[in-house]
Amino acid sequence: MSKRFSLFCCSLVFLLMAARTMAEPTILPFSKGSFAEIKAQRENKPFILVFWSESCSYCLVELALFGKLQKEYPGVEIVTVATDSFLEDEIVFQVIQASGLALKKTWVFAEQFPENIYYKVNKRWRGELPATHFFSRDNTETRHMGIVKEDELIKWLTEQTTY
Numbered sequence: 001m002s003k004r005f006s007l008f009c010c011s012l013v014f015l016l017m018a019a020r021t022m023a024e025p026t027i028l029p030f031s032k033g034s035f036a037e038i039k040a041q042r043e044n045k046p047f048i049l050v051f052w053s054e055s056c057s058y059c060l061v062e063l064a065l066f067g068k069l070q071k072e073y074p075g076v077e078i079v080t081v082a083t084d085s086f087l088e089d090e091i092v093f094q095v096i097q098a099s100g101l102a103l104k105k106t107w108v109f110a111e112q113f114p115e116n117i118y119y120k121v122n123k124r125w126r127g128e129l130p131a132t133h134f135f136s137r138d139n140t141e142t143r144h145m146g147i148v149k150e151d152e153l154i155k156w157l158t159e160q161t162t163y
Contacts (some may be wrong), residue, residue: 024093
């Protein structure tokens with residue numbers, strides 16, 4: 001009986017670990033060339049690029065909004081980038097999970113001097129958050145600083161998903 005119970009417990013732990021690993025996105029380093037790479041990989045596809053920080057409460061609220069709407073608008077990819085250089089994976093996983101976002105990949109700043117990345121993203125950006133970049137089907141980029149209003153976000157998402 002105890003062998004069966006031990007086997008059952010081991011199997012349960014293994015399944016829980018496997019399920020957790022499958023739900024966690026791959027974390028990629030975001031460096032000077034990453035912004036251009038992300039845009040090139042999604043050319044002619046609408047997507048939203050969200051820059052956030054674990055210490056930015058507004059960012060966390062906005063991520064939750066994106067998590068809520070992601071299910072309603074699956075045709076628009078949400079790309080997230082943590083601006084905390086070298087942020088620990090566990091913190092990234094916790095924030096993404098709490099937001100309700102379903103992501104395959106996410107990025108974390110991987111430069112000692114984040115100013116170099118800011119400049120590559122936008123020459124006038126100094127790291128203010130939340131910072132959101134909307135890329136439409138025709139590759140038009142619209143930058144938004146501060147929390148995105150839900151009604152404006154829904155309008156943009158609807159425009160991108162109706163043909």
